[in-house]
Amino acid sequence: MGVTGALAGCGGPAGSDDVTLRLVAADYGRSSADSSKKYWDGLVRGFEAQHPGTKVDVSVYSWNDVDRKVKEMVAAGHAPDMAQIGAYADYAAAGKLYQAEDVLSIPVQADFASELSDAGKVNRVQYGLPFAASTRLLFYNRTLFAQAGITAPTTWSELAADARALKAKGVKFPYALPLGPEEAQAETMQWLLSGGDGYLDGFGSYNFDSTQNVATFTWLKDELVDKGLTGPVEPAKLNRADAFAAFTRGEVGMLNGHPSLMKAAAAEGVKFGVVPMPGVDGRAKSTMGVADWMTAFRQNGHQDRIRDFLDYVYSEKNVLAFSREYDLLPVTNSAQEAMSASPRDADLAPFLEELPSSELYPVGKTSWAAVSADIKQQVGKAVGPEGSPAAVLGALQREAVTADGSAG
CATH class of the missing domain: 3.40.190.10 (Periplasmic binding protein-like II)
Structure with a gap:
């Protein structure tokens, strides 16, 4: 308008x-x-x-x-x-x-x-x-967590254990993993950072298929998606807006969210908490900023x-x-x-506290718009039924290097 x-x-x-x-x-x-x-x-x-x-x-x-x-x-x-x-x-x-x-x-x-x-x-x-600006934190439904007798996770293994407990209680989306085309680049970056790496290496070059990034998506596929802990909608088809809406309906145990989700959830009477994104062995070294x-x-x-x-x-x-x-x-x-x-x-x-150590999208790269669009369309396949994290991240890396060369 x-x-x-x-x-x-x-x-x-x-x-x-x-x-x-x-x-x-x-x-x-x-x-x-x-x-x-x-x-x-x-x-x-x-x-x-x-x-x-x-x-x-x-x-x-x-x-x-x-x-x-x-x-x-x-x-x-x-x-x-x-x-x-x-x-x-x-x-x-x-x-x-x-x-x-x-x-x-x-x-x-x-x-x-x-x-x-x-x-x-x-x-x-x-x-x-x-x-x-905004940062992302892990939102969790306090009511569902109380019913399952669990506490907010601080590590990946605790997150997976919480998701299993939520599933056992019939929670529809124990962990909502929106890798659909709306905003997959955000969920992806949050997880890559929590795994200790990210989109770029220390020299500012794209780094999609690093050992750590492949390990992160392999863990997501093996420990969450393949075990049915991400809900009835395939991650590649789940958009952020739909995941947020499901959270406000009380159907989601955990998901990554930004500050505006607080008002939407509170308006629907959802009791929630927020904690920093868990890392492999403890709190992630940085969160995603936008x-x-x-x-x-x-x-x-x-x-x-x-x-x-x-x-x-x-x-x-x-x-x-x-x-x-x-x-x-x-x-x-x-x-x-x-x-x-x-x-x-x-x-x-809590969101403001995360901002100084947050990492933003590589928006200073003229190739980022094309690379981001590619992530939205492709990355969900990495955790699909026949998906290969190494193959999908490798393809994204090749496309990113090509886009970077064309833009430069």
């Missing part, structure tokens, strides 16, 4: 100095009642009141459409001034984006959490401005006006307001400190 932010300018004569900035943004709401349109409308009203002569038009699209919409606009030669989307590296590599230092004041740029700033860089130059990005396009040349607007967007007040509205983590140090000190945000504290 397309919506337009408040357009009423305040003060100052109309003339050649008047500028209208165009922003395309993603919708974080679950319905029209909490659409991001409302957030941007309020923010734009406040900004325009303080900056006569600058107006901001905001178009909000669903996450299913927003990246495609921006791509089409750029291809047609009509890039927006700013786009709040899921990736930035392609546009940066093509020379279409302002660098962060071009469109942010020094104090605002310095306020970003360092791990997020680093993830926004291409060739050590920051182009992606982190806009929202960031969404603000970008500023060079095409229209509104650098100074964009800086004014983005400095306003990234004020502590506005960052906190957005994070609280959508159960996300603040991307600035000042807002994180305010959230950590506020009792009203206590439920987000």
